[in-house]
Amino acid sequence: NAGVMQNPRHLVRRRGQEARLRCSPMKGHSHVYWYRQLPEEGLKFMVYLQKENIIDESGMPKERFSAEFPKEGPSILRIQQVVRGDSAAYFCASSPPPQVAYEQYFGPGTRLTVT
C-alpha cells in the first residue's frame, strides 16, 4: 500500500527557469493538497484539488504558480520563472473522498533550491 509519492525529491533550478513538482496520491484518494514550507518557517497551505478541478487556491501566489490534477496521472505544481524566494520544501498530501472526519497523508516533499 504505497503512500503519497513525490518527485523529484530534490530539484535545483536557476533563476528564471521553470520548476515542475509531481505528486501521486495514495491509492483510492481523489483529493490532493499542496503546502509550502519556507526555511525555518511553518507549513502553509497553497492549493486543494480534486481530479480535473481546483477547489481552493487561496494560498497560491497570484503569479507564476499553477497547479493541476488531471484525470490521468499525477498532480503537478508548476512554478514559472523561479526566484530565490521560491526555495522551499513543497509537500503534497492526499485524502479520501469527503466524509465527516478525515485525515491527510503527506508525501516526503520536494526540496526546491533556486540558485
Next chain:
Amino acid sequence: DAKTTQPPSMDCAEGRAANLPCNHSTISGNEYVYWYRQIHSQGPQYIIHGLKNNETNEMASLIITEDRKSSTLILPHATLRDTAVYYCIVRNPTLISSGSARQLTFGSGTQLTVLP
C-alpha cells in the same frame, strides 16, 4: 478554525510517557482536534484525531477535556524516533457552502525532544 496554543518545546526521557498539551478554548461544537507531527525534514505525519471522546490508536492516545477547551496527546513510551515537532490543529472538516475549507492550518507546534 479555532486557534490553538502549544508550548514551544518539551523534553522527555526515552521510555517514559510524553504528554503534549494543547489549549483550544474557542473550539466550537463541530470542530475536531487533530494531531500531526513532522520529523526533521520529512513530510508531516497524521497521528490521531477526536471530537469529544478519548481516542487511542497504535501511535498515541488523545485525551480531550469534558469542556473540550484543551487536549493532551500522549505517547506512552517515547523513543528517540519520536523527536519531532507536534502540531495540534482544531478544525471543522466538513465541506462548506460553495467551496471547502479542508486545508490544514499549521501553527508553530511543540518541539518534542526525547532524551536518551
